[in-house]
Amino acid sequence: MAAGRRTVAARVAAFLAVASLALVTGAAGAAQAEETPLRDLADRHGLRMGVAVSSHLLDNARYADIAATQYNSVTHENSLKWESVQPQRGQFNWSGADRLVDFAQANGQDVYGHTLVWHSQLPSWVSNGGFSGPELEQVMEEHISTTVGRYRGDIDYWDVVNEAFNEDGSFRDSVFHRTLGEGYIATALEMAHEADPNARLFINDYNVEGINAKSDGLYRLASSLLAQGVPLHGVGLQSHLIVGQVPSSMQANIQRFADLGLEVVITEVDIRTSTPASQQALQQQANDYRTVFEACLAVDGCGGVTVWGVADPHSWIPDTFPGQGAALPYDDNYQPKPAYWAMHEALGGGQTDPGPDPDPDPDPEPGDGSCDVDYTVVNQWGQGAVVDVTVRNTGDAAVNGWRLTWTQPSGERITNAWNATVSQSGSSVTAEGVSWNGTLAPGASTSFGFQLTHTGQAGTPSGFSLNGAACG
Known part of the structure; x- marks a missing residue:
């Protein structure tokens, strides 16, 4: 042996x-x-x-x-x-x-x-x-x-x-x-x-x-x-x-x-x-x-x-x-x-449709009922970070060809992305759905991610809008 x-x-x-x-x-x-x-x-x-x-x-x-x-x-x-x-x-x-x-x-x-x-x-x-x-x-x-x-x-x-x-x-x-x-x-x-x-x-x-x-x-x-x-x-x-x-x-x-x-x-x-x-x-x-x-x-x-x-x-x-x-x-x-x-x-992971909001706002403010955004820094090191973004359509109609815009904190630059087409001009960022996730039914969500560089700590973005309507 x-x-x-x-x-x-x-x-x-x-x-x-x-x-x-x-x-x-x-x-x-x-x-x-x-x-x-x-x-x-x-x-x-x-x-x-x-x-x-x-x-x-x-x-x-x-x-x-x-x-x-x-x-x-x-x-x-x-x-x-x-x-x-x-x-x-x-x-x-x-x-x-x-x-x-x-x-x-x-x-x-x-x-x-x-x-x-x-x-x-x-x-x-x-x-x-x-x-x-x-x-x-x-x-x-x-x-x-x-x-x-x-x-x-x-x-x-x-x-x-x-x-x-x-x-x-x-x-x-x-x-x-x-x-x-x-x-x-x-x-x-x-x-x-x-x-x-x-x-x-x-x-x-x-x-x-x-x-x-x-x-x-x-x-x-x-x-x-x-x-x-x-x-x-x-x-x-x-x-x-x-x-x-x-x-x-x-x-x-x-x-x-x-x-x-x-x-x-x-x-x-x-x-x-x-x-x-x-x-x-x-x-x-x-x-x-x-x-x-x-x-x-x-x-x-x-x-x-x-x-x-x-x-x-x-x-x-x-x-x-x-x-x-x-x-x-x-x-x-x-x-x-x-x-x-x-x-x-x-294997049981990935995108899911969470269904209707169990406690919807009966009288939403203008621009506050079309979408929710969850922006999460999932990993961070030195002068870099990886971010996960989930956007959910909380409106009553499907969003075909979704386009999410926001303002990135000063000094942060997105270097690459996945599951969305992401572009940046100054601090203004636009993410657009791709062929397999470009439509969001009412109550549906999708996630995408990107890598960015920063000056020491990843900050908090602002001003999210889905196809021109402000998000929560």
Whole structure:
């Protein structure tokens, strides 16, 4: 059995180091106005709300802050792949993988290990080694037992085999299948189980989100492995999708795997579009993210959803699909997009209609009955702050194309905003609804947020008006 990787003293040191980073990110990062974090909402459903993280990007304070505060599960984006961990036989590099495990432990997060046996990002000494069947099996055993054994008790979920199928449901021609036949999958699962009997083991693939030839192949394999008593606990549906093309059979597909007694996880969600993304595309993308989450939430056997990256500037999509991107819930400036809010709402947060005022003013003064505004400084540091604004239509008629104006305190400058188009001229500020929240029914409310700079303390604005009528 491979030994665990750390002593108690080392764990304490790792915790203190990452906790120090968390303090820095909390002070320097601009917190977004998302109210309850996604991870807290997911906890209420017993779901893992995951994100793929690149260890080297944890030096970016905003990146690290989002990864820590929004997600209760992290996946190694690249630092646990074979070429990263064992570039030469017997020479292991754990620096990147250890760093993310330390980060997760400091932030109370699960770790989803990705991945052990995959035809891609495989060092040439494996793919071109010319090993016989018994020799390749020994190579697999060395890699799996060492890697899983090192993180025994630290990583509870593993993508053991990744992308084993062709689009027609046949097995991919990898060095593993070519040398060992389809039995390499069962062998890899048994090796991982031997290294950590308590870990949950998955097979992961793409283009298997809906019911099709490829997912049928995965279904046949899963059924066969279970019938043989092979330790398979779940399947991962990667879900690298295109805006407007979420499979209509996604929920039914999740259900059929769950009916086998398997846990289903949606492991690598991103939903790409042509760039620069239009507002219409971003709204459709939000609808698509909501559909994915609703499909998972509708099936008891769905264990969680992981998005494949923290924010758009670090996505793999533009390099692989030129002219496409904007695939993640946070934009190039690390601000939440409509997709973020769709996830938030699907998990039970987000915008709500509070209904009619339970104690309306029977005789409102002129200009005092059209709207209420709640302006809240949700985070403040040095010379910066993040503000959440909720505007509610307290009038009797719907407000189409709402436009909120106010006077910002002297010395404050709004630098960026989300869920509204915000402009500033001197101390005069205008916020306008966007496509998905531009109409306010009577009694309805919507929220938007922005980041600002100030001279030492965020002040109190004045003179709020909704489409020209003064607000309370």
